[in-house]
Amino acid sequence: MQRWIWILFPSFAVACLAEFVFFSVIDPQQLYLFGEPVNYSPIATYSICFFGFWLVGMASTVFSVFLQRSPEEINRRQHRSIGHAHRKTVLH
Amino acid sequence: MKDVELSAAQSGAGTEDDTLYEVRQKIYPRxxxxxxxxxxxxxxxxxxxxxxxxxxxxxxxxxxxxxxxxxxxxxxxxxxxWPQDVFFLAVLLIISAYALFLFTAVGGRLWCGYAxxxxxxxxxxxxxxxxxxxxxxxxxxxxxxxxxxxxxxxxxxxxxxxxxxxxxxxxxxxxxxxxxxxxxxxxxxxxxxxxxxxxxxxxxxxxxxxxxxxxxxxxxxxxxxxxxxxxxFDPDTLVITYDLERGEPRGPRSKKEDYKASGKGDCVDCGLCVVVCPTGIDIRQGMQYECIGCAACIDACNQVMDKMNYPRGLIRYSTEHAVEEHWGWNDILAHIVRPRVLVYSSILLSIIAAFVWGLATKPALRVDVIRDRTVMAREVEDGAIENLYRLQVMNVSEMEERYVLSVTGLPGIQLVGDAQISVPPATTHTLTVHIRVPADSARRGANPIYFDVKSLNNLKTAVHEKASFIQP
Structure with missing residues (x-):
């Protein structure tokens, strides 16, 4: 659960801020998509952009969470599978 | 039953071998x-x-x-x-942040506990x-x-x-x-x-x-x-405190017992403060970051103190200094005024003053002048030179306004056509204006000119905007 929170929440908070700053200076009617003026409704543009910001934020937090794992945690995963096999042989 | 309540309320450490994270135990606040x-x-x-x-x-x-x-x-x-006013929103956020700092310095996590x-x-x-x-x-x-x-x-x-x-x-x-x-x-x-x-x-x-x-x-x-x-936080910040000196050593006792004679403190160790806590902590372990300052434990403990006929306030709002020095409320209140609080309040007050001043003097009219670049300049009858401008007149007020337009800056400069416009409340009106200047009154190249837009209803509402006139 905590890992999900780390991924979803900071990116959400930053997306809110980015949305606010971006659209306070840029009118959604002035945006271009593949060379064509965006013809979605403003609410659709705001919403899609918000999720865009959130996704970008999530990409970054997923990366951080991935790098945050301690050496023990990474090593432990390998050791455990080896350890299980080892323990079995010792017990028998 | 009490033991069951206690063990379930105290959050357990991770039971699973393969996770380094604490496993959350569901909290059932009473x-x-x-x-x-x-x-x-x-x-x-x-x-x-x-x-x-x-x-x-x-x-x-x-x-x-x-x-x-x-x-x-x-x-x-x-x-x-309008989007141009985003500055106000930013200042409003700064004000909220400073207000939070001030309240926190004085009263701890009042925001978390109540609002x-x-x-x-x-x-x-x-x-x-x-x-x-x-x-x-x-x-x-x-x-x-x-x-x-x-x-x-x-x-x-x-x-x-x-x-x-x-x-x-x-x-x-x-x-x-x-x-x-x-x-x-x-x-x-x-x-x-x-x-x-x-x-x-x-x-x-x-x-x-x-x-x-x-x-x-x-x-x-x-x-x-x-x-x-x-x-x-500092040692004079109000926080929810368990009075260790008064409460310990804690333990159950009969109501008739002379607990002081048997060396016990005021805490009957009933565990109510733990079971009412929405974050599942034991406030008797001292200040913890999980404490949201909701004071549910104070209410619970006071009920028990009343039942036991002990004075209230074994768990109470107090400050680190007050507990150490056995201060009463008068001493606690006297320590509210201190450098940290003074700095926070003076910054907060000055930002609020600037914000209110900014709101009070917020212009009711905004004008953007953009020269029409598709037509550089053209010669019209009598050899006069004409430039075209796109005027964006934003009526920021809540009432319909009539504005009169005028232009100055060059001898004989004149605005062709209707010089009056009316703009509905909170609306932008865009119009193209033709400006003519006699051929000999402007230098070749760009000449500064000035547009004036004045409200007919309110004489104070006026904008003076610079533009340039191109003479070929």
Whole structure:
């Protein structure tokens, strides 16, 4: 659960801020998509952009969470599978 | 039974071998009544009356508070904010932050305990849970019971009630961005806009998830304020404190027993302070970052102290200094005025003053002059030179205005056509104006000229805007 929170929440908070700053200076009617003026409704543009910001934020937090794992945690995963096999042989 | 309550309330360490994270144990806060709990409910009612009610309030034929994203205008009672006014919103956020610093320095986590939406909605959801499932023990029993008709019926009833509150919250939230009456008509005729429906569900789901399921985890793992609150604390900050000196050594005793003679402190170790805690901590272990300052433990402990005929306040609002030095309230209050509080309040007051001044002097009219670049300059009758300009006249006020346009800066300069325009409230009017200058009065190249736009209704509303006139 905590890992999900780390991924979803900071990116959400930053997306809110980015949305606010971006659209306070840029009118959604002035945006271009593949060379064509965006013809979605403003609410659709705001919403899609918000999720865009959130996704970008999530990409970054997923990366951080991935790098945050301690050496023990990474090593432990390998050791455990080896350890299980080892323990079995010792017990028998 | 007490032992069961205690062990379930104290959050356990990770039981699974393959995770380094604490495994969350569900917390079943027992409901409590008392002075602080009453205050929390006062704040729940106040904040939610404002939130659920304000969007229904009319003002000047429109919604009093409306963040109109489509028109890119924010209406707050008599004020209209345009994208150009984003500065005010930024200052408002700074003011909120400083107010939070000040309150925290003086009274600890007052915001968390009484006014934060997470606390407020959790309180509402807990109340629903208590009405439908019963108090702490009944809820724990129900969760442990095997799945059957009764359990399913109770759970369905609770979640339906939660979902209804959550949906209404989502609907209200979206009602601040799309006029709520339009939204209501859409609901009545079952014709929702797709994005409005989406955001109602999204916000509703967030409310349901945060207040129903995540609860204290939001404060413990998501809230940045909980992490940096310590920076604003000092030994004179009011916090919820267990009086260690008075309480220890804790232990059960009979009511008739001369506990002081047997060397016991005032704490009867009933564990009530732990079972009422919404974040599941034991305040007797000292100040912890998980403590949201809700004072439920104070209310619970005071009830026990009353029953035992001991003085109240074994757990109380106090400061680190006050506990050490055995100060009374007069000493605590006398220490409110201190450098940190003075610095926070003077910064806060100066920003508020600047903000109010800025609002009071906010221009009621804005003008943008853009020279029409498709036509450089052209010669018209009598050999005069003409330039074209696009004028954007923004009536930022809430009343229809008539403006008169004029131009100066070169001998014989004149504006061709109608020099008066009327602009509806909170609207931008764009018009093209033709400016003529006799051939010999301007130098070759760019010449500075000035547009004046003046309101006919209000003489103070006027804009003087520079532009350039091109002489070929």
């Amino acid at each position: 409901s409590v009544s008392g002075w602080f709990n009453t205050w929390r409910w006062v704040l729940v009612w106040f904040t939610q009356l404002v939130f659920y009610g304000l969007c229904w309030l009319p003002w000047n034929g429109r919604q009093a508070v409306l963040f109109d994203l489509v028109q890119r205008k924010f209406y707050i009672f008599g004020l209209v904010f 934060c939406p997470q606390t407020v909605y959790t309180e509402i959801f807990l109340w629903i849970e208590k009405v439908i499932e019963g108090d702490r023990n009944a809820r724990m029993k129900l969760d442990q019971a095997t799945v059957g008709g009764r359990k399913i019926a109770i759970k369905v009833a609770k979640h339906s009630a939660w979902i209804l509150v959550a949906l209404w919250t989502g609907f209200t939230f979206v009602g601040y961005f799309t006029p709520i009456k339009t939204l209501m008509d859409e609901v009545a005729s079952l014709q929702f806009g797709p994005w409005e429906t989406f955001w109602i569900l999204f916000y509703g789901l967030a409310t349901y998830g945060n207040a129903g399921w995540l609860r204290e985890q939001v404060c413990k793992y998501m809230c940045p304020y909980a992490r940096f609150q310590g920076v604003m």
